[in-house]
Amino acid sequence: MTQEMPGVPAHEVVARLGPALSARARVRAVAMLVLGLAGAVFVTALWWTEPGPLPVRTQVGFALLSAVCLAWAGYGSWLLRRKVPLFAADQVVAAWIGLVASLATSALLVVVTVQRGAGPWAPLLVGAALTVVAATLLVRARRRRAALLRRERELTARDLETP
Amino acid sequence: MSDELLVVRAQLGDRSALEELVARWQTPVWTYVRRMxxxxxxxxxxxxxxxxxxxxLPRLREPERFAPWLFTIVRRAVANHLRDRYASRTHQTVRDLDDLDPSDTLSDTALHDPIGGLLDRAEAVAHLADLPVPEREVLVLHYLEDLSVADCARVCDVSVGTVKSRLHRARRLLRERLEEKGMEA
Structure with missing residues (x-):
């Protein structure tokens, strides 16, 4: 009897996975998450440090802008968890981008709040929290990659020893 | 190169390792889906x-257990497909493959049509379509995909004892079908 075989060849299966594996998809998802979070933190800081009572329409505007930024961040996070695979090297790069973005956002927050006459402690605390989270993600990503590289070396050596 | 090494390289971001992994496992994955x-x-x-x-794949923590992990995902894809099909046809709720009727998964024409029905292994494969889905599934995983009973249990999310009893029942049903055919012949 002839063996029944898949109707789609392997290279075609890989080609159809292209959109999910593309660098563009990964960059877009990471950018949405980072920019969305940074935007939400920045807009919220501007809102809180506004001198004097704000009209209701302005308050609604700030709230909407923060919500839009959070929605983008949520969408980026969902893409990274469900749709776009981030392999070990990508995770390290994404974590570095997150760390740089959190440091830049923190610096901007401090400058803006001090210029507006508010104390620097609140933005410093928020910035520190953001930076700690980003740094933790970076350490985890580097550890994971190092563990995989170590395992790859062990397995390669084992493969070479096997006749 | 071992599967585990390929998986680790793919997890590191090596595209060629990922492509080789797909090429190596494409037929086993397709065979399982085809039997269902x-x-x-x-x-x-x-x-x-x-x-x-x-x-x-980036979230797989045990690369050495790639095969059962892979078939768990493939099984879910088959279940999702059948759930969608049931929902669009009968609005009946299907929670798992165990809830399905054999006729809804693999039609007789699928196995017996002259073009698509060129079967691979023993004549017994042609009778898989007659088996209930839970029994057919463990039979395919254990005998066609060479998974151990423990791995079958993990893939199907049931106990080892349940897999053994399903295998026993599947073998008995298959033997009965073959005997019926032999008697008719």
Whole structure:
């Protein structure tokens, strides 16, 4: 009897996975998450440090802008968890981008709040929290990659020893 | 190169390792899907399964247990497909493959049509379509995909004892079908 075989060849299966594996998809998802979070933190800081009572329409505007930024961040996070695979090297790069973005956002927050006459402690605390989270993600990503590289070396050596 | 090494390289971001992994496991994945569904839908569902596999691959923590992990995802893809099909046809709720009727997964024409029905192994494979889904599934995983009973249990999310009893029942049913055919002949 002839063996029944898949109707789609392997290279075609890989080609159809292209959109999910593309660098563009990964960059877009990471950018949405980072920019969305940074935007939400920045807009919220501007809102809180506004001198004097704000009209209701302005308050609604700030709230909407923060919500839009959070929605983008949520969408980026969902893409990274469900749709776009981030392999070990990508995770390290994404974590570095997150760390740089959190440091830049923190610096901007401090400058803006001090210029507006508010104390620097609140933005410093928020910035520190953001930076700690980003740094933790970076350490985890580097550890994971190092563990995989170590395992790859062990397995390669084992493969070479096997006749 | 071992599967585990390929998986680790793919997890590190090596695209060629990922492509080799797909090439190596494409036929086993497709064979499982094909035994559960008809030929028309097997290619599409196998492709959906591969997309889910690639998306989940960075989160796989035990690369040495790639095969059972892979078939768990493929099984879910088949169940999702059948659930959608049931929902659109009968609005009946299907929670798992165990709830399905054999006729809804693999039609007789799928196995017996002259073009698509060129079967691979023993004559027994042709009778898989007659088996209930839970029994057919463990039979395919254990005998066609060479998974151990423990791995079958993990893939199907049931106990080892349940897999053994399903295998026993599947063998008995298959033997009965073959005997019936032999008697008719």
């Amino acid at each position: 569904l008809d030929a028309q839908r097997a290619d599409d569902v196998a492709q959906d399964a591969w997309l889910a596999i690639v998306r989940a």
